[in-house]
Amino acid sequence: MKALSLKKSLLILLAVLLCALSLASCKTTLKPGDKGLYDKQKDITYSHASTVYEATALVKEYGKLAVTSKESYTLYTVPGADPTEMLATEDYNIVYAAGYTMPTLLEMAPTVLHICSNTSATVHELCRIDDSVDIASVVMRFTAGENLPYPAISPLRSYKACFESTQYPGFYYSLTYVEYSEDLEIDGVNHGRYFLRSAFEGVFIPVGDEIHKAMGFTD
Numbered sequence: 001m002k003a004l005s006l007k008k009s010l011l012i013l014l015a016v017l018l019c020a021l022s023l024a025s026c027k028t029t030l031k032p033g034d035k036g037l038y039d040k041q042k043d044i045t046y047s048h049a050s051t052v053y054e055a056t057a058l059v060k061e062y063g064k065l066a067v068t069s070k071e072s073y074t075l076y077t078v079p080g081a082d083p084t085e086m087l088a089t090e091d092y093n094i095v096y097a098a099g100y101t102m103p104t105l106l107e108m109a110p111t112v113l114h115i116c117s118n119t120s121a122t123v124h125e126l127c128r129i130d131d132s133v134d135i136a137s138v139v140m141r142f143t144a145g146e147n148l149p150y151p152a153i154s155p156l157r158s159y160k161a162c163f164e165s166t167q168y169p170g171f172y173y174s175l176t177y178v179e180y181s182e183d184l185e186i187d188g189v190n191h192g193r194y195f196l197r198s199a200f201e202g203v204f205i206p207v208g209d210e211i212h213k214a215m216g217f218t219d
Contacts, residue, residue, distance in 0.1 A: 027063040028093070037095060039160070042084065045097065046097050047093040047095065049096055049102050053171045054094070054174045056078065056079055056170060059078060065089060075088070075089060075090075075189040076090070078146065079147050103168060104143070105143060106140075110165050110173065111130065111166050113161060113162070114127075114128055114160075115159050115160070115211060116161075117159065117160065118159065118210060126215065127214055134210040135163075138210050145207065147202075147203055149204070150199075150204045153212070156181040157177075157217075160174070163175040175203075176197040177194075178194075178195045179193055186192035192206050192208075194211065
């Protein structure tokens with residue numbers, strides 16, 4: 001009986017080990033290559049997206065991004081996106097496959113604007129704007145506005161602005177909202193007090209007072 005019991009235990013242990021090995025072999029590994037981040041198993045090359053794109057959630061572990069033999073990041077699927085087109089790292093950065101094009105803010109047609117403290121995603125949301133007219137106004141001003149040099153002036157307020165889109169549920173378009181205590185003048189031109197910025201892309205564009213009003217500021 002003891003021998004039979006030991007044999008049964010060994011068979012169970014072997015089955016668990018084979019299952020674990022099977023699951024491990026299914027995990028994707030991306031490695032830097034000549035053309036980007038290469039998935040040899042599926043023959044797909046990914047690229048890093050701009051940091052304005054930030055995953056809305058990490059759904060399921062998919063594999064890893066092996067930067068070096070000692071440094072790697074866990075990869076996850078994101079809501080509403082096929083993993084062969086898009087994935088997110090553990091720090092919510094997006095990587096996308098060759099042939100896929102990341103949409104502009106205008107193309108995303110945002111339906112919600114989250115104003116947050118300067119932390120990841122919307123964990124510390126301070127204000128939620130879902131008025132379609134206000135959001136469209138901010139998007140259009142940002143899209144059509146003049147890109148200005150970022151001034152060496154400390155802002156009165158600075159928050160994270162995360163644009164959410166029902167068409168692209170996997171990621172936000174994240175910018176920094178900057179507000180000054182008085183109008184900013186550059187070369188004699190008044191550009192107002194309210195701006196959206198992307199340090200990664202070198203973008204600093206004046207917008208209207210929609211965010212200022214939505215947050216209840218009266219100064």
